[in-house]
Amino acid sequence: MRNAEPLHLRLLRLLRDNGAVSRAELADRLEIPRPRLLAEVSRLVSLGYVAEAGLAASRGGRRSTLVELNPSLRFAAVDLGASSVDVEVVNGRLEPVAAYAEPADIRTGPKVILQRVNELLHKAKADGAYERLDAVGVGVPGPVSFRDGVPVSPPIMPGWDRFPVRELLTREHGCPSVVDNDVNIMAIGERHGGVAHSVDDFLFVKVGTGIGCGIYLSGEVYRGVDGCAGDIGHIQVDAHGPMCTCGNIGCLEALFSGTALAKEAITAARSGTSPAMAERLTAKGALTALDVAEGAIEGDVACIRLIRDGGRRLGGVLAGLVSFANPSMIVIGGGLAQLGHILLAEIRSVVYRRSLPLATGNLPVVLSELGPRAGVTGAAVLASDVAFGEAT
Amino acid sequence: MRNAEPLHLRLLRLLRDNGAVSRAELADRLEIPRPRLLAEVSRLVSLGYVAEAGLAASRGGRRSTLVELNPSLRFAAVDLGASSVDVEVVNGRLEPVAAYAEPADIRTGPKVILQRVNELLHKAKADGAYERLDAVGVGVPGPVSFRDGVPVSPPIMPGWDRFPVRELLTREHGCPSVVDNDVNIMAIGERHGGVAHSVDDFLFVKVGTGIGCGIYLSGEVYRGVDGCAGDIGHIQVDAHGPMCTCGNIGCLEALFSGTALAKEAITAARSGTSPAMAERLTAKGALTALDVAEGAIEGDVACIRLIRDGGRRLGGVLAGLVSFANPSMIVIGGGLAQLGHILLAEIRSVVYRRSLPLATGNLPVVLSELGPRAGVTGAAVLASDVAFGEAT
Numbered sequence: 200m201r202n203a204e205p206l207h208l209r210l211l212r213l214l215r216d217n218g219a220v221s222r223a224e225l226a227d228r229l230e231i232p233r234p235r236l237l238a239e240v241s242r243l244v245s246l247g248y249v250a251e252a253g254l255a256a257s258r259g260g261r262r263s264t265l266v267e268l269n270p271s272l273r274f275a276a277v278d279l280g281a282s283s284v285d286v287e288v289v290n291g292r293l294e295p296v297a298a299y300a301e302p303a304d305i306r307t308g309p310k311v312i313l314q315r316v317n318e319l320l321h322k323a324k325a326d327g328a329y330e331r332l333d334a335v336g337v338g339v340p341g342p343v344s345f346r347d348g349v350p351v352s353p354p355i356m357p358g359w360d361r362f363p364v365r366e367l368l369t370r371e372h373g374c375p376s377v378v379d380n381d382v383n384i385m386a387i388g389e390r391h392g393g394v395a396h397s398v399d400d401f402l403f404v405k406v407g408t409g410i411g412c413g414i415y416l417s418g419e420v421y422r423g424v425d426g427c428a429g430d431i432g433h434i435q436v437d438a439h440g441p442m443c444t445c446g447n448i449g450c451l452e453a454l455f456s457g458t459a460l461a462k463e464a465i466t467a468a469r470s471g472t473s474p475a476m477a478e479r480l481t482a483k484g485a486l487t488a489l490d491v492a493e494g495a496i497e498g499d500v501a502c503i504r505l506i507r508d509g510g511r512r513l514g515g516v517l518a519g520l521v522s523f524a525n526p527s528m529i530v531i532g533g534g535l536a537q538l539g540h541i542l543l544a545e546i547r548s549v550v551y552r553r554s555l556p557l558a559t560g561n562l563p564v565v566l567s568e569l570g571p572r573a574g575v576t577g578a579a580v581l582a583s584d585v586a587f588g589e590a591t
Numbered sequence: 592m593r594n595a596e597p598l599h600l601r602l603l604r605l606l607r608d609n610g611a612v613s614r615a616e617l618a619d620r621l622e623i624p625r626p627r628l629l630a631e632v633s634r635l636v637s638l639g640y641v642a643e644a645g646l647a648a649s650r651g652g653r654r655s656t657l658v659e660l661n662p663s664l665r666f667a668a669v670d671l672g673a674s675s676v677d678v679e680v681v682n683g684r685l686e687p688v689a690a691y692a693e694p695a696d697i698r699t700g701p702k703v704i705l706q707r708v709n710e711l712l713h714k715a716k717a718d719g720a721y722e723r724l725d726a727v728g729v730g731v732p733g734p735v736s737f738r739d740g741v742p743v744s745p746p747i748m749p750g751w752d753r754f755p756v757r758e759l760l761t762r763e764h765g766c767p768s769v770v771d772n773d774v775n776i777m778a779i780g781e782r783h784g785g786v787a788h789s790v791d792d793f794l795f796v797k798v799g800t801g802i803g804c805g806i807y808l809s810g811e812v813y814r815g816v817d818g819c820a821g822d823i824g825h826i827q828v829d830a831h832g833p834m835c836t837c838g839n840i841g842c843l844e845a846l847f848s849g850t851a852l853a854k855e856a857i858t859a860a861r862s863g864t865s866p867a868m869a870e871r872l873t874a875k876g877a878l879t880a881l882d883v884a885e886g887a888i889e890g891d892v893a894c895i896r897l898i899r900d901g902g903r904r905l906g907g908v909l910a911g912l913v914s915f916a917n918p919s920m921i922v923i924g925g926g927l928a929q930l931g932h933i934l935l936a937e938i939r940s941v942v943y944r945r946s947l948p949l950a951t952g953n954l955p956v957v958l959s960e961l962g963p964r965a966g967v968t969g970a971a972v973l974a975s976d977v978a979f980g981e982a983t
Contacts, residue, residue, distance in 0.1 A: 421808060423950070522819075524813075527816040
């Protein structure tokens with residue numbers, strides 16, 4: 200699949216992921232004749248994507264010269280959450296040169312949020328992080344038409360439906376932009392620099408305020424026909440369960456998510472089944488999923504049970520998806536990944552018991568390595584891909 | 592995606608699907624320069640894949656000559672079911688020139704079954720259906736390693752685990768062979784000549800003795816990492832349901848399948864809730880899912896309820912898969928597709944109610960057009976693809 204991609208894209212990605220490489224090694228690794236490689240490198244140098252980087256160590260004979268991505272390349276990576284904005288400016292190797300994170304309510308709408316993003320980027324420029332941006336990548340917490348660069352009917356983003364996010368950023372910064380769903384960019388990040396490195400078929404399951412799934416199939420993100428593939432939070436897990444915010448009954452998200460867990464922790468505190476939660480509720484006046492995680496670490500039986508119950512329900516849904524998609528890895532990320540090994544153990548137990556043995560014979564179920572940085576990392580990868588794609 | 596495929600494959604597929612085409616039109620439709628097309632056609636004529644087919648109707652100027660697939664091309668298409676063998680010999684346009692169908696128990700093992708397949712093919716040869724085969728395509732009712740051409744741990748096929756099906760057929764007939772899961776070949780058939788014609792992302796759901804799903808994503812069959820993607824019959828739908836043959840509790844298949852429906856029909860007959868089933872049971876001494884379908888058509892309330900209950904359960908699973916995969920069509924096939932519109936109506940009702948509105952805004956849920964011929968059709972398509980792939 201990858202080999203069918205244009206040479207310039209493969210070459211620039213190789214420099215992004217490996218740093219300075221000799222021309223000799225580039226020709227070997229891209230499996231193309233030396234003259235063709237030399238011509239392509241010259242072209243990319245003249246376009247400003249690639250720069251000379253001195254002499255390579257000797258391989259015997261004449262020493263080959265190193266090339267690297269132009270050190271002045273800059274990408275902006277933006278991860279918009281339900282209640283946060285993360286903005287990074289990175290160089291060609293996707294190393295941060297400026298980073299900002301602050302609380303922000305996505306419900307204040309696209310104009311307020313994107314104006315703040317632009318302010319942060321202009322501030323980075325004023326601080327010397329870049330002269331000009333080569334591309335902007337953005338993740339948003341809702342379904343996206345990847346082709347059109349707009350959110351589509353995003354449930355928790357009032358005012359954002361079909362708002363021209365990509366167009367606005369492209370005009371503001373004079374460079375290509377790309378917009379994707381937040382779970383997809385987390386999956387892209389995890390594949391680039393995390394636990395799913397070089398894995399072609401995996402599911403990235405984000406468990407946070409809500410639940411969503413990024414899908415990698417045959418080395419590519421699968422977004423579905425309308426861009427909303429992976430919306431697993433509203434799969435029904437209990438026909439007699441509580442009502443979900445979406446209006447249906449017994450959705451996974453209504454039974455296991457940050458919101459659901461906080462609610463159950465309060466019930467456990469008030470009913471006296473959890474001394475740990477009762478103590479915290481008295482001290483702080485409120486509880487979050489993080490309190491449940493801490494309670495479980497301290498050995499509070501009710502907290503452990505809550506996490507196990509949630510893991511069992513999520514595991515049941517994942518078992519079905521494993522039977523359907525037969526992936527080679529499941530990565531658990533998002534805020535509730537902090538629930539850690541108790542959660543993982545329960546998910547594994549259900550998935551391994553319920554799915555076809557052939558599909559689970561070699562199926563790691565693991566925690567995200569990048570944690571809260573998965574999103575910006577993926578946004579940076581997407582931005583670099585769109586910039587590299589234009590090097591024609 | 593398709594355009595990245597080799598020219599010879601695209602050209603031969605075009606002739607397979609369109610019949611005789613002029614050289615001028617071929618160059619237009621393949622979007623390549625005339626000289627390159629002429630050279631490729633000459634090459635394929637000399638290899639015996641393509642033949643001259645007279646003059647085209649005038650488009651003004653010199654009349655272009657027609658070419659078509661060599662009329663002596665022959666593919667064998669084999670659809671092995673749990674209790675049946677279907678063998679067809681088709682020409683390059685996939686039109687049957689010989690066809691055999693007979694009962695056979697897959698549990699008698701690969702040697703007996705494949706010997707019978709070979710006998711039928713040799714009989715077709717003796718009857719003049721072909722001089723030599725150009726490829727054989729086979730579907731089997733279980734998971735398959737598509738790469739290795741062998742069944743892998745197939746639950747209802749004792750003795751077939753890793754049996755070298757492809758190798759045996761290749762040696763016997765002196766031509767390339769290809770082996771796939773029966774549901775995948777049905778999906779391929781339906782996309783080639785049925786209701787999913789030219790649809791790139793769809794699910795083909797086979798409801799028969801068991802339940803399985805063929806998955807088309809971005810115009811390609813998705814088989815998963817181990818070749819067992821689409822095994823949806825063992826997704827749990829009722830944690831308090833009956834035990835399944837797989838040893839787990841409340842699998843979809845245990846609650847809705849040919850076997851389950853026949854069992855429930857007998858219960859309905861004996862308990863007196865279904866006069867139609869009682870009458871049939873007395874007359875025949877046994878009941879099948881087909882009896883339930885006929886009972887429903889006659890208006891028997893218990894039969895209608897059984898089909899609706901099954902449709903609701905299947906619909907629940909499909910709603911989850913729609914949220915996950917966001918396909919553009921769902922095709923219902925297999926023996927129980929005979930349950931028809933009552934089944935479809937119930938599935939639609941659940942899917943449209945339970946999945947994300949964005950994913951169901953334009954999501955046809957339809958019956959297979961090819962019915963029992965979907966399997967052999969797909970096997971023939973696969974066989975032709977593997978033969979065309981060798982035209983290098």
